[in-house]
Amino acid sequence: MLKKILISFLGLIILSVGGILLYNHVKHKPVYGIIVLDKDEKRVTDAINSQKGDIEKSIVVNGKWVKNSNTLVLNTTDAKKITTLNGFQKVTSKKNEYTFEAIKQISKDEATLFSKENAPLIKDEANKAFSSKVHEYVTLGESSAYVNSVFILPDNQYNEFTGSPISLGVLKVKSDASKALINYNNVEMNQLYDER
Numbered sequence: 001m002l003k004k005i006l007i008s009f010l011g012l013i014i015l016s017v018g019g020i021l022l023y024n025h026v027k028h029k030p031v032y033g034i035i036v037l038d039k040d041e042k043r044v045t046d047a048i049n050s051q052k053g054d055i056e057k058s059i060v061v062n063g064k065w066v067k068n069s070n071t072l073v074l075n076t077t078d079a080k081k082i083t084t085l086n087g088f089q090k091v092t093s094k095k096n097e098y099t100f101e102a103i104k105q106i107s108k109d110e111a112t113l114f115s116k117e118n119a120p121l122i123k124d125e126a127n128k129a130f131s132s133k134v135h136e137y138v139t140l141g142e143s144s145a146y147v148n149s150v151f152i153l154p155d156n157q158y159n160e161f162t163g164s165p166i167s168l169g170v171l172k173v174k175s176d177a178s179k180a181l182i183n184y185n186n187v188e189m190n191q192l193y194d195e196r
Helices: 002-026 041-050 076-083 177-184
Strands: 033-038 055-066 071-075 088-094 097-102 112-115 121-123 129-131 134-136 138-140 149-153 164-173 189-193
Touching: 033 041, 033 177, 041 055, 041 164, 041 177, 055 076, 071 076, 071 164, 076 088, 076 149, 112 138, 177 189
Parallel strands: 071 149, 112 134
Antiparallel strands: 033 164, 033 189, 055 071, 055 164, 088 097, 088 138, 112 149, 121 129
16 A cells, blocks of 8 residues: 555656646747738827837838738838847748747848748739849748748839838837737737747
């Protein structure tokens, strides 16, 4: 009887230690970045203004959207603002493991395509083709769920590109973004990212 109690007690200790180790391995790691996109700039600014107390920093820029390719088009000036909050993340992968590293610089003179797929030409809504000499596998935040590609054009070429207006907000929040994301459900698209 004593032997059974001892074995049960030892088994309980082993399961407890194993459970703690497993929890520490897979537990939630808080992130502090949120990206919001909407065709209506007022919805983006209203969402940000209603949460000002929880936002440490925010940037709102206006871009152009190409629906058939889910491409966000920005000018170089606005794209550089997004880099200050680590909004663009370069993706590297080994087998099925992906790592993300913030992009800190953007070419000011060259058109740049951030996409998993390398497209020789990017077409606007008027079917005019634009080329990009610079291509990197970079995502907006840490996902391409809503935005497949980000096309960055020098300011002078940006005006020639035809696309639907879209507003982008990049936020650094004070609390865990996974808990704060629910406050941004009024915008078309929202996602988390690790703002490091």
